[in-house]
Amino acid sequence: MAALLQRDGKLFAGGRSRFLDSDGGEEPTPKIFVKVLPGDAPVPLLAQLDTGAAWSVLDGEIADALGFLEQAGPSVSLSTRSGTMRGKLIRASLTLVADEGESYQVEATLFVSGDWTHGNFLGYAGFLERIRFAVDPERNDFYFGATSER
DSSP, X not given: OOOEEOTTSOEEESEEEXXXXXXXXXXXXXXXXXXXXETTOSSOEEEEEOTTOSSEEXXXXXXXXXXXXXXXXXXXXXXXXXXXXXXXXXXEEEEEOOSEEOOEEEEEEEEEOTTOOSOOEEOTTTTGXXXXXXXXXXXXXXXXXEOTTO
């Protein structure tokens, strides 16, 4: 069953996808990587779920290929494990891709910079704060859907 229900039987999340513990890179510890479709991307890509990240971030090559680097947005600095990165905040659709149930699209705030080469991240501000989500680490299931306010 793709839907995740609350105790009162109401829908908590209507989409489910399997998450990966690695994106195939060199990260030595398990993380949560989920499938997303940013903007008009032709195929899903993996993004690391990071509730501690200030913003969602796309790899610079992907942001460039999707035309996000040309979009207008406020210039900001992002403090990262690799130092301070300059870029801008833009608004774009970001879809969580469901293996079961319904995929879910959100108008997200994304940090983009042509200099960012450290992968894709789903941060709290401007994205995760706008959805309901739950993780089942025993089954590697990521549940997601609309908040009750939408």
